[in-house]
Amino acid sequence: MREELLAFVSQRGTLLEPDAIEFLLSHHDPIAEVEGFLRSCSVTPFVVTLQDIRDAGEIARTAAGRVRARSEPVANPEVLAVPASFARAGGRAADGDPNIRILRDITGRSTCEGTLEDFTRYFRHRFHVLREMLRRRRELGGAQDIAKARRSTREVRIIGIVSDVRTTKNGHRVLELEDDTERVPVLLPAKSPVASEAVVDDEVIGIIGTVNGKGLVIASAIVRPDVPNPRPFPGVPGHVRVAFMSDIHVGSRTFLEDKWSKVSAWLGGADEIARSIRYLVVSGDVVDGIGVYPRQDEELAIDDIYGQYEALARMIAILPDHLRVILLPGNHDAVRPAEPQPTFPPSIQKLFDSQVIFAGNPSLLSLEGVRVLAYHGRSMDDLVSAIPGLSYARPLDAMKAMLRMRHIAPIYGGKTPIAPEAEDHLIIEEVPDIFVTGHVHAVGVDQYRGVVLVNASTWQAQTSYQKMRNIDPTPARLPIVDLSTGQAIIREF
Ligand code: D5M
Ligand code: FE
Numbered sequence: 001m002r003e004e005l006l007a008f009v010s011q012r013g014t015l016l017e018p019d020a021i022e023f024l025l026s027h028h029d030p031i032a033e034v035e036g037f038l039r040s041c042s043v044t045p046f047v048v049t050l051q052d053i054r055d056a057g058e059i060a061r062t063a064a065g066r067v068r069a070r071s072e073p074v075a076n077p078e079v080l081a082v083p084a085s086f087a088r089a090g091g092r093a094a095d096g097d098p099n100i101r102i103l104r105d106i107t108g109r110s111t112c113e114g115t116l117e118d119f120t121r122y123f124r125h126r127f128h129v130l131r132e133m134l135r136r137r138r139e140l141g142g143a144q145d146i147a148k149a150r151r152s153t154r155e156v157r158i159i160g161i162v163s164d165v166r167t168t169k170n171g172h173r174v175l176e177l178e179d180d181t182e183r184v185p186v187l188l189p190a191k192s193p194v195a196s197e198a199v200v201d202d203e204v205i206g207i208i209g210t211v212n213g214k215g216l217v218i219a220s221a222i223v224r225p226d227v228p229n230p231r232p233f234p235g236v237p238g239h240v241r242v243a244f245m246s247d248i249h250v251g252s253r254t255f256l257e258d259k260w261s262k263v264s265a266w267l268g269g270a271d272e273i274a275r276s277i278r279y280l281v282v283s284g285d286v287v288d289g290i291g292v293y294p295r296q297d298e299e300l301a302i303d304d305i306y307g308q309y310e311a312l313a314r315m316i317a318i319l320p321d322h323l324r325v326i327l328l329p330g331n332h333d334a335v336r337p338a339e340p341q342p343t344f345p346p347s348i349q350k351l352f353d354s355q356v357i358f359a360g361n362p363s364l365l366s367l368e369g370v371r372v373l374a375y376h377g378r379s380m381d382d383l384v385s386a387i388p389g390l391s392y393a394r395p396l397d398a399m400k401a402m403l404r405m406r407h408i409a410p411i412y413g414g415k416t417p418i419a420p421e422a423e424d425h426l427i428i429e430e431v432p433d434i435f436v437t438g439h440v441h442a443v444g445v446d447q448y449r450g451v452v453l454v455n456a457s458t459w460q461a462q463t464s465y466q467k468m469r470n471i472d473p474t475p476a477r478l479p480i481v482d483l484s485t486g487q488a489i490i491r492e493f
């Protein structure tokens with residue numbers, strides 16, 4: 001075990017102090033312990049000490065309870081309602097190409113250390129930003145604080161963060177809704193118009209309802225921040241196109257080398273559409289990684305993390321020069337797994353040539369002024385289990401749910417690790433023109449209130465894990481969007 005542990009940390013680019021090694025070896029699963037610790041770090045430390053691991057364990061234990069207790073009254077809520085200021089002024093120009101800007105991502109801006117205060121601040125920021133959005137909805141005009149609304153005898157409008165969802169034995173659902181002032185149970189009666197509406201933990205919603213004698217709010221409607229007005233696609237002059245890929249998983253034995261050769265040849269060929277593709281956005285899991293799941297080594301063709309990125313860099317270098325490639329990390333990549341994920345470290349970036357631009361996960365990009373929200377899509381693992389009717393085969397529906405909630409990963413404490421940054425970067429503050437995800441290894445295009453939706457396929461065949469879970473991928477499809485019209489097509493290879 002000692003050797004496995006040392007090999008694991010060395011693959012993750014860090015070292016363990018001798019005391020830390022002994023401490024970890026006293027645990028049932030030392031690798032899971034150290035992995036959990038590294039996940040909580042915003043940057044991988046050079047050396048991990050015993051104290052670091054002990055402190056992190058303490059914080060994680062207390063935070064679990066604390067997040068639920070985030071409702072304690074705030075002395076002056078206005079002070080905390082900081083407008084999200086993580087937008088980059090004018091965006092970060094990408095390596096001299098004026099047509100590509102990274103408008104928002106966490107790269108270089110992570111501030112959290114995973115302390116208790118971080119968690120509280122994070123949820124308050126989420127609540128305040130989304131509450132402001134909801135207050136602009138006509139239906140919620142005059143929304144009251146929960147403490148005040150509870151004493152009302154007329155119709156009430158309240159806005160809160162969902163801290164619990166349960167079903168009663170009679171088939172009604174009861175939400176616990178919190179704001180700065182109080183927490184209140186909200187009944188979604190069975191056989192009412194709200195009965196069929198899914199609600200997930202930690203999303204911010206508005207409720208219209210009445211208060212019964214026992215301080216229970218009986219909901220008649222649920223209001224979400226949503227995309228309130230359908231928007232026209234901005235459109236750039238000329239038929240410039242953007243293609244989308246995701247989940248290339250280079251380094252896996254199941255990476256589809258033959259399909260890659262075909263798409264690579266097509267992109268470099270004479271086809272009119274291929275020649276109009278100026279941008280290629282890759283939404284994460286660009287390599288298969290190392291130590292991402294148990295016994296992954298048995299399924300790897302390249303068992304060195306740098307070797308995997310070098311192979312990808314060679315594949316990208318062959319693509320035509322007119323193509324700018326934008327790479328985001330996913331849950332298999334060599335960056336911290338907690339979202340928002342910063343982009344790839346310099347040791348990886350330097351393997352690629354200058355046609356490649358590195359962005360975080362998620363990122364809001366501007367391609368010639370068209371706004372693209374790119375997200376790997378890990379939160380879909382949690383959304384498919386929380387929302388009845390959603391499934392791995394229907395990622396576009398999950399994306400629509402994200403737009404309605406104006407949040408790409410609302411559920412805290414599920415499979416999606418979330419870093420409690422000072423501001424919630426996972427809020428969809430600005431409605432994009434194109435919204436792209438990957439992760440579920442499916443493909444599809446659709447639109448929602450004028451937003452073009454793309455789920456970007458994979459270049460990996462079905463893995464044994466996916467077979468076990470009945471996940472049937474749709475690999476080797478290339479969604480392409482025309483930046484002048486927003487029209488989307490899918491090419492199969
Ligand atoms: O994810 C590939 C596919 O496997 C995708 O459909 C999600 C699914 N997946 C991945 N991890 C999990 C967990 N932990 N539970 C359920 N389903 C999962 P990839 O990120 O490429 O491994
Ligand atoms: Fe993947």
Ligand code: ZN
Binds near residue numbers: 330440
């Ligand atoms: Zn993934």
